[in-house]
Amino acid sequence: MALLEIEKLRKYFKNIKAVDGISFSVEQGDILGLLGPNGAGKSTTISMIATLVSPDDGTIRFKGEDIVKNPKAIQQSLGLVPQEIALYPNLTGLENLQFWGRAYGLNGKELKKRIEGVSEVIGITERLKDRVKKYSGGMQRRLNIGAALLHNPEFIIMDEPTVGIDPQSRNHILDTVKALASQNITIIYTSHYMEEVETLCDRVCIMDGGKIIAAGTKDEITSSLGGGCELCLRLSKTDAALCEKLAALPEVKKLSADGDALLITAGDADTAARAVLDAVSKSSASLLSFDTKKPSLETVFLNLTGRALRD
Ligand SMILES: Nc1ncnc2c1ncn2[C@@H]1O[C@H](COP(=O)(O)OP(=O)(O)OP(=O)(O)O)[C@@H](O)[C@H]1O
Ligand SMILES: [Mg+2]
Structure with missing residues (x-):
């Protein structure tokens, strides 16, 4: 059984067919690349998987359970890195991580330990005491990722984590994704950048206009040509x-x-x-x-x- 199974998923906004009957699955430990141009429906798909938006139709099963009927399992297992940076600019990096850690129910020594671990993974240990508004775009992106890792999620969704950042931060993020995947963490990675998806991902879904227009391993997709x-x-x-x-x-x-x-x-x-x-x-x-x-x-x-x- 795949970790995540999506069947005939649909979400319309008035006359916009944001997600128009898509089906795909993600195996435990895989990195699935979700690739598509602006407005393809990537973020809407992710919002439904993260139980932030309810589907109009179709099903999403996590470990075999319907997530609409039973949202708890996926909510506890998922680390979501949102496309829009979700940080408080006037708080320090540390305070932001403390905020998100508490939101996940962590506190005391455990929270401290997790923050130390995560700061190292995302490479911001030296800057923890600085206010986030002083961070570069790339550092903010990294902290945005860190916030999603605090509760040790077994499943991570990253929505365009490398948009508009310097090459050094981009490489750091790509290395982080690879390191997470090597720990058998399952990842959905969304991007406009096909080179990133090509190097990182085991399997790829290409979306356009709310539909999946190609899916499979990179070789399967290219040989479908x-x-x-x-x-x-x-x-x-x-x-x-x-x-x-x-x-x-x-x-x-x-x-x-x-x-x-x-x-x-x-x-x-x-x-x-x-x-x-x-x-x-x-x-x-x-x-x-x-x-x-x-x-x-x-x-x-x-x-x-x-x-x-x-x-
Ligand atoms: N809350 C909403 N209300 C109305 N329309 C929406 C809403 N959210 C998304 N849409 C529309 O649904 C379509 C798919 O949007 P979505 O954000 O899922 O695309 P995306 O693939 O993530 O694009 P991008 O690469 O720009 O982030 C777009 O036409 C968008 O304008
Ligand atoms: Mg998006």
Whole structure:
């Protein structure tokens, strides 16, 4: 049995289909990436899992129990890192952690010990006595994560924990997520950044317009494109006739040209590369560079929706 099982979950806000009948599950100890552009329905999904918003329809089961009927189990087991930073700017980092710790029912020596442990994990021990408003954006994000870890949750949901922060804090957060996962903690990780999701997550759900448009391991998702590859070419000149010819090749699924640079999404790398190079050699343009790679989740999204993941 999966730790979390979601079936036909739905939430509409008036005429907005924020979450439109999605189903997925999360296995114990996995990191599930929830990927999607602005307004895809990620935060609404998370709010329902965290029992903050009630679903219009569908079910969410945590350890087999319906969380609407029995919210206690998930509430006690879950650490939620909200998209909007939930800290008191006029209090110190320590006071914020004390506040959240007490909210989770911790106090006395136990609270002190947990705060010490968490501060170390998020790397803010030195700054605990400073007011949060003096923290950098990245430090605030880290403290926001720390607040969700105080009660030693076995299940953590992070809603865009790396938005708008410096690379150092971002790396620190990514390392924290990996360290948590290595302790068999189950994590849902939400992001716009497909590179993060690609490196961190065991499984990925890509959402758009309230629906899941692709799901599985990264390899499963990219091979749903037909086990494809990407070819990147740079030519000595722009050649419209050649582009037309390349786009018409049976191996080529999609071609986008940006002047003399061509990006081709294709099937089998070897067959496609031979056919493309053959066509180029017969054209009046010469080849300046050529590269093949596996398609990224970004490409998958582009293929499925015709749009980029980030605007
Ligand atoms: N409380 C609400 N009232 C009305 N509409 C809402 C509410 N919450 C979300 N929405 C709408 O539902 C849709 C999904 O929003 P949601 O916040 O879940 O998306 P998201 O994937 O988290 O986006 P982002 O990447 O911008 O955080 C959007 O169109 C949003 O405007
Ligand atoms: Mg959101």
